[in-house]
Amino acid sequence: MDKLKDTIDILKEYNQEHIIKLLNNLDEEKQKELIKQIQKIDFHQIMELYNNTKKEIVFKEGKIEPLKYLDKEKLSEVHKKRLDELGEKIIRRGKYAVVTMAGGQGTRLGHSGPKGTFKLDVYGKGKYLFEILAENLKEANQKYETTIPWYIMTSKENNKETEKFLKKHKYFGYNKEYITIFTQSELPLVDEDGKLLIGKDFKVKEASDGNGGTYSSLRASGCLADMKERGIEWVFIGSVDNALLKMADVTLLGLAKEKKVQIASKSVVKANPFERVGVFCKMDNHPKVIEYTELPEKMAEERDRRGELKYGESHIMCNLFTIEAIEKISKEPLIYHSAFKKNSYIDENGKEVIPEKPNSYKFESFIFDAFEFFDDIAILRGKREDDFAPVKNKDGVDSPKTAKELYEKFWERNKENGKL
Numbered sequence: 530m531d532k533l534k535d536t537i538d539i540l541k542e543y544n545q546e547h548i549i550k551l552l553n554n555l556d557e558e559k560q561k562e563l564i565k566q567i568q569k570i571d572f573h574q575i576m577e578l579y580n581n582t583k584k585e586i587v588f589k590e591g592k593i594e595p596l597k598y599l600d601k602e603k604l605s606e607v608h609k610k611r612l613d614e615l616g617e618k619i620i621r622r623g624k625y626a627v628v629t630m631a632g633g634q635g636t637r638l639g640h641s642g643p644k645g646t647f648k649l650d651v652y653g654k655g656k657y658l659f660e661i662l663a664e665n666l667k668e669a670n671q672k673y674e675t676t677i678p679w680y681i682m683t684s685k686e687n688n689k690e691t692e693k694f695l696k697k698h699k700y701f702g703y704n705k706e707y708i709t710i711f712t713q714s715e716l717p718l719v720d721e722d723g724k725l726l727i728g729k730d731f732k733v734k735e736a737s738d739g740n741g742g743t744y745s746s747l748r749a750s751g752c753l754a755d756m757k758e759r760g761i762e763w764v765f766i767g768s769v770d771n772a773l774l775k776m777a778d779v780t781l782l783g784l785a786k787e788k789k790v791q792i793a794s795k796s797v798v799k800a801n802p803f804e805r806v807g808v809f810c811k812m813d814n815h816p817k818v819i820e821y822t823e824l825p826e827k828m829a830e831e832r833d834r835r836g837e838l839k840y841g842e843s844h845i846m847c848n849l850f851t852i853e854a855i856e857k858i859s860k861e862p863l864i865y866h867s868a869f870k871k872n873s874y875i876d877e878n879g880k881e882v883i884p885e886k887p888n889s890y891k892f893e894s895f896i897f898d899a900f901e902f903f904d905d906i907a908i909l910r911g912k913r914e915d916d917f918a919p920v921k922n923k924d925g926v927d928s929p930k931t932a933k934e935l936y937e938k939f940w941e942r943n944k945e946n947g948k949l
């Protein structure tokens with residue numbers, strides 16, 4: 530069968546005619562590459578995801594309830610000590626590993642490299658986000674006399690740059706033997722009319738398929754097998770862009786152990802009803818996080834008898850799993866959500882367009898959508914000023930400016946005690 534003709538037929542069937550003109554104008558080698566890529570794309574899936582962007586998200590009201598949590602601040606001294614000892618024992622015995630999700634595009638921040646290579650302007654000299662994470666883990670290693678294996682998830686787009694950057698900076702003093710960099714899976718980007726974007730390399734533009742891809746990518750990359758070989762029992766999965774992330778919180782670990790649950794998560798109280806974070810709840814008796822983009826306004830503002838937001842526990846990408854939980858999730862498909870983002874592309878005439886506003890849908894699965902595979906979760910409420918300094922936007926809320934302030938204030942308060 531003529532591959533070019535077959536590819537053109539596929540493109541016509543799925544209303545992707547804009548690619549045909551481009552395809553016909555490419556030199557032989559580039560044309561071959563694009564054909565190979567198009568043949569691999571699951572157009573049926575992409576079109577279904579695109580069509581879903583037009584549908585309203587409907588919640589089964591009445592089946593949603595608030596989720597119980599434990600406030601770290603309010604734990605008795607005895608209880609806190611017991612939890613910390615439980616957690617500490619696991620780390621000291623070398624049963625604990627950490628995964629950093631660094632496969633995001635960071636479109637809102639607008640930094641030209643991978644987000645972890647962004648330098649936060651702290652203490653004059655500044656610190657890279659990867660450096661801040663490495664420091665946090667090194668501190669844990671020192672305190673618990675071990676070296677925690679550190680797995681860093683990248684995207685196909687930013688993998689090489691991340692590897693180069695970390696190598697150049699000598700892994701910020703982290704033992705290289707304990708660092709594994711792996712790559713996550715991708716999906717094509719489509720514009721508002723359902724047309725696939727083409728990138729500068731004359732290929733269909735694809736982007737990492739969300740942080741929910743962590744589980745299956747851990748398996749596909751061999752990292753899960755590697756963890757098992759190392760005897761890991763608990764895995765922490767955190768984001769790359771929280772300057773106050775505690776990657777070895779022994780209280781959280783101890784709580785998961787004490788509650789005999791397979792998953793645990795740290796929360797902070799929502800700053801206001803419309804803060805752009807996901808919130809914990811229980812749906813049909815299973816733990817769940819509802820993204821800010823999908824939370825109905827009425828639910829966002831609902832308060833309990835004490836005047837606290839009913840759905841006020843924010844998910845801050847600070848999650849803990851048993852190795853068995855990761856294994857289980859890695860075999861289950863997660864649902865995809867869509868995010869409308871800014872992505873440059875090549876137009877029909879081969880000219881690059883850099884949009885000023887969001888122009889395309891990125892399909893992402895979310896890490897927390899796996900929570901509903903479990904009956905229970907342990908939630909530990911932390912403190913915003915100790916645990917959450919996200920670097921999301923270029924300016925305003927959750928920006929380098931707010932993260933710098935939070936980071937410096939935290940260290941001002943904790944000069945003597947360390948950060949854990």
Ligand code: UTP
Pocket residue numbers: 630631632633634635636637638644682713736737738739740742767768769770846870893921
């Ligand atoms: P965000 O959802 O904030 O996305 O990621 P982002 O890509 O960093 O930024 P925007 O939305 O484009 O501005 C939260 C965490 O999940 C990781 C990110 O790297 C970050 O640590 N992530 C996100 C992945 O690892 N892979 C993805 O596909 C998406």
